[in-house]
Each structure stands twice: as C-alpha cells, then as structure tokens.
Amino acid sequence: MGSSGACARCDEEVESVLHCIRDCTCAKEIWTLLGFDVNSRSFQLDFRSWFELHCPKLISGKEGPKAEYLFVLGTWFCWKYRNEHILGDKRSTKWDINLNIRTMVEICFNAFWEATSSVPKISRLVGWVKPVAGTIKINTDGSALGNPERAGFGGVCRDEKGHWHCGFSGSIGQSTNMLAELAAIRAGLQIGSGMSGGNIVLETDSLEAIRLIEKENSHYHIYGAIIEDIQVMFQTYPRWRITHVLREGNQCADFMAKLGSSNDEEYVVWEDPPDGISLMLLADRISTLEIEIFVTPTIEIRIEDANCCSIFFRSSCVFAISGSNGAIPYRVSK
Numbered sequence: 001m002g003s004s005g006a007c008a009r010c011d012e013e014v015e016s017v018l019h020c021i022r023d024c025t026c027a028k029e030i031w032t033l034l035g036f037d038v039n040s041r042s043f044q045l046d047f048r049s050w051f052e053l054h055c056p057k058l059i060s061g062k063e064g065p066k067a068e069y070l071f072v073l074g075t076w077f078c079w080k081y082r083n084e085h086i087l088g089d090k091r092s093t094k095w096d097i098n099l100n101i102r103t104m105v106e107i108c109f110n111a112f113w114e115a116t117s118s119v120p121k122i123s124r125l126v127g128w129v130k131p132v133a134g135t136i137k138i139n140t141d142g143s144a145l146g147n148p149e150r151a152g153f154g155g156v157c158r159d160e161k162g163h164w165h166c167g168f169s170g171s172i173g174q175s176t177n178m179l180a181e182l183a184a185i186r187a188g189l190q191i192g193s194g195m196s197g198g199n200i201v202l203e204t205d206s207l208e209a210i211r212l213i214e215k216e217n218s219h220y221h222i223y224g225a226i227i228e229d230i231q232v233m234f235q236t237y238p239r240w241r242i243t244h245v246l247r248e249g250n251q252c253a254d255f256m257a258k259l260g261s262s263n264d265e266e267y268v269v270w271e272d273p274p275d276g277i278s279l280m281l282l283a284d285r286i287s288t289l290e291i292e293i294f295v296t297p298t299i300e301i302r303i304e305d306a307n308c309c310s311i312f313f314r315s316s317c318v319f320a321i322s323g324s325n326g327a328i329p330y331r332v333s334k
C-alpha cells in the first residue's frame, strides 16, 4: 500500500483492506457488474458481518449456492484487480474481471458442488469426440496474445470420421479474448450456413461465450452486436447446437486461432489443413480419452481479524483415465 496511506486508485480514502476489496470506487464498479447493490446497508457492514451475510454456508464449511461463490470470488478478484492496477503493467478492464469472475464461479461451483452432491464423481470426455453420422462438427477458438492485444479467431470443420472438411482463421486486430471467442463462433456459423444440408454442432471451450449467447437480452452488453448476430443464426437454424468442450478437445481450433492472431489477414478459408496441424488432427481421429475425477473438495474461509481473511480452495483428487484407442486404462492418484 502507498506510503501516504491514501488509495492510489481513487485518492479518496485511506486504503484499508476493506477499501481495496469493497469500498473503493474501482471495486464498487466490479460489485455493480456482478449484480450487488453497493448502496445497500450490507455494503456498510464491518468485515466479518459482510462475509457472514453474503456467504453464510461457505463460511461454516458447508456447500453454498452459486451466489456465495460469486461473492467469494468477487472479493478475491477485487484484490487481484487492485494489485494489477497498482503493481502490474497489465491492466484488465472491469468487463474482463466481471467475465473472469463469472467463469471461475462456474468452474468452482461445478467442481465443488457437483462433487459433493449425491454422485461423488465427475466424468468427462477429454479430447475431441467425433460427431454422429450426418453431422459436421465445427470447433472454434479465439486467441489473444495478451488481453487486449493482437487477437484472432479460428476453427475446424470435420465430419463423423474426423476428416477435414475445411478450416478458417482471421485477425480482429487489438482486442480481447472474449471478442475473439465470439468472432470465432460467428465465423463458424457463417461457414456452416454455406454447407449444404446436414446438422451442425458447434463446439467452443468458452463457457462464458455460451452463457452470453444463451442469455436472452444482450442488448446492453459491450459485445451485444456480435452476440445478437450469433443468436439470429441459431434462430435461423433451430437444429444447430452449441456445446462446450474442454481445452484438451479443442486443440485444432486453438491452433487455427493462433494462426489467425499471428497474421494480418481478416479472414482465410483453408480448403486443406495448414502446415503443423496434421499430428493434432490425427490424434483427434484415433483417440478419445475419458477422464473420471473423484474429488473430495473443501472450501475454507478464515476470518482472522477485522482486516484479514484467507480463502482456501482445496481438493484431493483421484484421476482415472481410460482410452478408446486400445490403450490400457491407468489410474493416477494426486
């Protein structure tokens, strides 16, 4: 904290911990984006009461609803945002922070909550999965080399045998990762609309992009125009679907997106695979791994005193990985 004690961001108050994570005008902007009423009485409570009010279950060591995760991650990211602002050379926008928090909420909630509900096991396919017969799968990805920095998008269209149908890549200049993800999805749908017949499944590794597209009113969102373009495409082709894939299953699209962000062309369609992607395509075609995660998660919030709080996310995991390519399944404990 600064030597004068005044907040280096707003210069309005002495910078206490509570000021950093809640009372600073910069922190309040984040809380407002997250849907909290910063003018309510709860935002005038002392440190402990404020935590106890917003995450009563998590604080007592139980499982909490999503709103509690939003609160806990909100405090942590406000702290991170403040440090970035004062100490770092890279500064995220409040919009980026908002998206980061919401994405983390999904990840934490799914990992912790699902794991402790009736089935203590998460089973996910890792790796690319071929679409059913008669369907083209379009994997898309965005890439920002820095955020915001040179950004691009890319994608790969493959059939039920995993054969290359076509690919695409493009640059969108200086921009954020989220806009790159959305540009990739829009480009994927546009290329799909030019294909005769068949069903389309579009796969992205951006949960946040899916959330934005599925939300009805995006009119006031910073990327509202492109989100609406995508929504219109899905309305035009009601049988098309969009699904989430883990990054491990989206490596070919990631390759195309990096190609897009490292070149200046606005849009390129690849009839044949570009150099360097062939091994990834082959790997996708021959092997699909399934990973089962047995998790015992805990979240621990410790309020040490009026000005200090520690948040721990802990989990002990056992991974079981099995392969559909004839490999012998093996287990790893961690």
Ligand SMILES: [Zn+2]
Pocket (backbone or CB within 6 Å): 007, 008, 009, 010, 011, 012, 013, 019, 023, 024, 025, 026
């Ligand atoms: Zn301040």
